[in-house]
Amino acid sequence: MGNFADATLLYTLVRVSLHTNDLTAARAYAADVRRMLNDPAILVRNVGSWLLALVADAEDDPGRAMTLLDESVGTLDREGPSLASPDDPADAPVFVRMALRAGALERAATAVAVAERRAVLNPQFPVLAAAAAHARGLLDNDLVPLLRAVELYEGLPRLIPRASALEDAGRKLAARRVVYAVPHLDQALDLYTQAGAERDAARVRRRLRALGAPRRRSTSKGSVTVWPELTASEVAVIRLVAQGLTNRQASERLxxxxxxxxxxxRHAFSKLGITSRVELARLRAVREHTE
Incomplete structure (x- = not known):
């Protein structure tokens, strides 16, 4: 293969093998990827180092991943491509998570600053704002930008990045109360499953079990929630409101x-075909009694 064929074919094969939990295949592809590190084109070298870093991180070695990215990190704040080809903005949170695990706080902060600058300069591309909010939430360990990322990803055809934002928001919400976290983790699991990302889906299943969430029944359509019409954010709100909380109390909780x-x-009422909180409470009792 030529060098730019490597940068597309091997990029795809490595990413798919990691998300489908086939580390054997990922390691085999990584052996081919290594030749990219000696390519005269920095773009190709950066793709190769990014792929090898992803494999290292999957092997629970984020420190080695950061070492592999030494050259790539030097291009982070340039105007051109940096981490991958195509330079996927949704990889910004992936990089930040990896850097934080390795204790590379300065690198994580640089990546967030770059993501936020791109979002400001390109407001016509909502995926940039979503990825920037997600990356900021991870760096600051802050629920607010994580929830903002979830909202920004809604309606975008990026299943795995959207699921990742939901997962991170659910993880953070779990520190407050399990009932707030479960809707987000449920929807993340649905999206990962829909995308075929079994490695990620398995991780969310483990988290849900650790939280004591009830096992969910699968359906032929792949939806495994009792609120398939609603987003995770809408479910979190209606559960609190159905318990009798005011809008302000729900806002403080979330x-x-x-x-x-x-x-x-409003969106939830419209989707559910109801007009009052009394109807909502009755519907919640019916649906979640059989969850």
Whole structure:
């Protein structure tokens, strides 16, 4: 293969093998990827180092991953491509997570700054804003930008990045109360499953079991929630409102604005075909009694 064929074919094969939990295949492809590190084109070298770093991180060695990315990190704040080809903005949170695990805080902060600058300069591409919010939430360990990322990803055809944002938001919400986390983790599991990302789906299943969440029944359509019409954010809101909390109380619990709570509630009522909180409470009792 030529060098740019490596940068597309091997990129695809490595990413698919990692998400489908086939580390044997990923390691085999990594042997081919190594030749990319000696390519005269920095773009190709950076793709190769990024792929090898992903494999190292999957093997629970983020320190080695960061070493492999030494040259790539030097191109992070340039205007051109940096981590991968095509330079996928949704990889910004992946890199930040990897850097944080390796204790490379400065690198993580640089990646977040680059992601945020790109989002500001290119407002016509919502995926940039979503990835930037996700990366910021990871760097600061802050629920608010993580929930913002979840909202920004809604409607975008990027199943795995959207699921990742939901997973990280659910992980953070679990520290407050399990009932807040489960809707986000449920939806992340649905999206990972839909994408065929079994490695990621298995991780979310383990998290749900650790939280004591009830085992869910699969359906022929692949939806395994009792609120298939709603987003995870809408489910979190309606569960609190159905318990009798006001919009302001729900906003405080979920660390979002009362306006956002009202918006989620309106959308949920419309999707569910109801008009009152009394109807919502009855519907929740019926649906979640059989969960």
């Amino acid at each position: 660390a979002i604005s009362p306006h956002t709570v009202s918006s989620h509630l």
